[in-house]
Amino acid sequence: MSVTTDSIRARRGLPSGGPKPPPAAKGRTAAQLKERLMAGGFLLPAALLVTAVLLAPFCYTLYRSFFSDYTHSTFNGFANYRAFFTDPNLLKSLENTLMWVVGAIVLPTGMGLLIAMLTDATRWSRAARLAVTIPYAISGSAVAVVWNFMLTSDGAVNGALRGLHLGGLTGTWLLSWPGNTIVMIIASSWQATGVAVILFMVGLQGIAPDTLEAAALDGAGPWARFRHIVLPQLRPVSIIVIGMSLVNGLKAFDLIFVLTQGGPGRATETLAVSMYQETFLFLRPGAGAAIAVLLTVIVLLASWTYLRRQVPTQGKV
Known part of the structure; x- marks a missing residue:
């Protein structure tokens, strides 16, 4: 019967699992995540504005280009x-x-x-x-x-x-x-x-x-x-x-x-x-x-x- 690594570490009085990151590394990771969230928050209004003013009209224009020019438009592909x-x-x-x-x-x-x-x-x-x-x-x-x-x-x-x-x-x-x-x-x-x-x-x-x-x-x-x-x-x-x-x-x-x-x-x-x-x-x-x-x-x-x-x-x- 095989003996797991965690059981051997427990017999020797060592903590189970791999090495834990030091507290300083955790602090840096949390700070980087906070900075990214803040940057995303500042960029979000601009991204929404570009989407509303540029991307949404372009998507509708692209959609409309595949339809005919009559009052009741029908799909006409690449005509x-x-x-x-x-x-x-x-x-x-x-x-x-x-x-x-x-x-x-x-x-x-x-x-x-x-x-x-x-x-x-x-x-x-x-x-x-x-x-x-x-x-x-x-x-x-x-x-x-x-x-x-x-x-x-x-x-x-x-x-x-x-x-x-x-x-x-x-x-x-x-x-x-x-x-x-x-x-x-x-x-x-x-x-x-x-x-x-x-x-x-x-x-x-x-x-x-x-x-x-x-x-x-x-x-x-x-x-x-x-x-x-x-x-x-x-x-x-x-x-x-x-x-x-x-x-x-x-x-x-x-x-x-x-x-x-x-x-x-x-x-x-x-x-x-x-x-x-x-x-x-x-x-x-x-x-x-x-x-x-x-x-x-x-x-x-x-x-x-x-x-x-x-x-x-x-x-x-």
């Missing part, structure tokens, strides 16, 4: 998603969205970096930065009203061209594609450049002047200093600027809707404008929900892919 890839208007909006993404990344990032470099440590730098950043404080609808005054057939742009005896260059800026999409991208970039300038100025102020002076003493020219010293150290800021521009390009809506309402016809629609048109103007909530889901997936995938490629190398020269 709304298949229509997205066969409707020429929606394919056109996808093309316009890609144009907006490219323009929203290239123009604000390039102009913001250029203006930040030109106005860094100059006498009129504060005034120049203020003039560039003021449009960022204006709402998108107000920006659209300003540019509508400039771009109409009898607007400021055509008036200035006629005043300079360049009447041959006048045009109907908002009536022909792709010129209307391009001028709207320029208008959006005029507003978005301000925040890029601010962020790049912060990055430039973090570069040690001694590094640039040492490179100059070693014979490095302005372009070499910019390429090998300034640009690598601006990489963390560039990640933020490009990421913001990417998302702004994908969800462009207010400026387009005020200037052209997606027209003429549906030539200047983006996915965000098409989502609104399908849901509220054409009364096709199922199709609008499908576009909303696809747009959300595109934004998340694009942001995740970009950040996944950039963030691990952040800070490396």
